[in-house]
Amino acid sequence: MREVAIVAFGQSDHVRDSAETSEVEMLMPVLHDVLAQTGLAARDIDFTCSGSSDYLAGRAFSFTMALDGVGAWPPISESHVEMDGAWALYEAWVKILTGEAETALVYAYGKSSPGDLREVLTRQLDPYYVAPLWPDSVALAALQAQALIDAGLTDARALAGIAARSRAAAGSNPHAQLRGEVPAGEVLVAPLRTGDCPPIGDGAAAVVLAAGDTARRLVDRPAWIRGLDHRIEAHSLGVRDLTDSPSTRLAAERAGAFELPHGLDGTGGAPMVDTVELHAPFTSQEVVLRRALKLDAPDSTVCINPSGGALAANPVMAAGLIRLGEAAARIHRGASDRALAHATSGPCLQQNLVAVLEGER
């Protein structure tokens, strides 16, 4: 399979309300940032792919304005997924694998501030039987958290520990929306406290992908995509075991997360990675993902969410791409040799993507 790497990553500062900037204005500096990192101009990019959501923007075809910001002239080879940007990266990766492109620009953005995000996300649900009841995203996550507690897999103290660790880690992330000490807070929807939940915010992110020697020419240490896979589960919460994430486990297996680096035989044990970026907007979801990815070995030294994760900044539609970007950036700067990045979509971790990234030693 053709070698493809993430060679640049950029993101906006994530803020609670960006009323003074349009989506294009939010995105433009990030696009310029990643292009500058590689020395490429928009016209040098072979394929462009973005992820966003009309429902966040409150209008149809919202992504067309962002394309104007990219500067699509002369005309470009371009596509868009109505999903988190992590899936846009997947489409771009496939495009490069076909040999039709050598480089790709991937971006994603979301502004949650103009609406009520918890209500907006109810529109993702079964439109005939569930959406009319308006069960919001925090309430659904609370169901999952309670299922974990009832199964004896976590408790309030452990969840608070995840929140504290994430936000402490975000102290060194200048883009994070919440940094440093954050109290557990009041109960939002039992058993979840405000500290267990992500901030609502606006933000954008972009990466550049490149193949083989092009990647080596563009940056000192490309973050090679050794495996990339995603899987979806049933939509109805009633037919899923909310304490488990089989789609994450399967995607990780397919991405080679449980194999030794460089294609040696599988270990069947913990993934051989030093860094993990999990897209877990709720503390309880980190518990589910850690179990699915076998990250809970007692002697584990894996660094989980050094960026602070989605608990520190969760711009919807960009947060998954940011996990891939943060993991790649650690490889770029030599802080990681092999990293796992994860993105999620849908209520209670319905759809999950896993990437294994490696730097050359």
Add this chain to the structure above:
Amino acid sequence: MSKEPVAVVGIGQTKHVAARHDVSLAGLVREAARRALDDAQLTWADIDAVVIGKAPDFFEGLMMPELYLADALGAVGKPMLRVHTAGSVGGSTALVAANLVAARVHRTVLTLAFEKQSESNAMWGLSLPVPFQQPLLAGAGGFFAPHVRAYMRRTGAPDTVGSLVAYKDRRNALKNPYAHLHENDITLEKVQASPMLWDPIRYSETCPSSDGACAMVLTDRTGAARAPHPAAWVHGGAMRSEPTLFAGKDFVSPQAGKDCAADVYRQAGITDPRRQIDAVEMYVPFSWYEPMWLENLGFAEEGEGWKLTESGVTALDGDLPVNPSGGVLSTNPIGASGMIRFAEAALQVRGQAGGHQVDGARTALGHAYGGGSQFFSMWLVGAGRPTT
């Protein structure tokens, strides 16, 4: 590096109608998917991944419907991607699915596009107020009519050409059992007497609003060898985009459309599209876009497209049949319309287009566009496997 050749071995559509009150969204998409699987004689278990597309989520009032539709499309435990590139989405979705096979990431992929416009109101979905932008409340016809006027002025086309296209496509639709509009009593005079909506676009020269879905099964050489019916092979596919609004844009013949066609022809080894392509399924939501796209796609010199239409070249029994299925003018579930063009092109080269089959079609073009003539996607399919 070489790509895996991609074959279309299953095609399924719903009967397109104004409102499918008898099925849910899930029921609608499943119907098309089942028909595609049956055509390929495959089961859900044979599908490695699902790629789904539709136009804006506001058309049904459901955000990211792939989440809800995963079960209905047998996607549980599989990868599922959701593409959205405005009106070109049906074509783009098929191309994303084809790339999964071409890149050898998956062997057999189900791709589907749909729109159930009766669930909501498309006009409302397109008219939500936008901050920072001048409101454009003229509807799609109001946006495109001035560009048709520009075409007429630029080329000297007589004002009868639009009605000829509509009359042709609506008659072709009578031969297509899946088409939405079956106007058995259509006459050219009736088209010409229909009310003027956005001058020069008349009521009978516009597309309907449909409920419908279209699905295809795409596979590799091994899968094609097992297929019970002839495959259509993808010889070229491309997407191109340009900004909606800028001073240099040519709304009559956008550069992105020209570039997209040129890329597809290059991949497929087409040097003379007018002679080498046997049938065209072209995205024509307003009748005048047939002569306009004939020029944009290289079938006619600039200013000459309307002459092809007027001389009958684009009729079902003409030398270059355009929209033998009846086209978007007869069937328009918006998000699915592009995929229907791609699928109808494939049906032609498989020899399975039934009453609207073009005799001896070996090479066919599927074409879609969207936004303000901003997004383009096309593929060229052939009866034979590509040699390069």
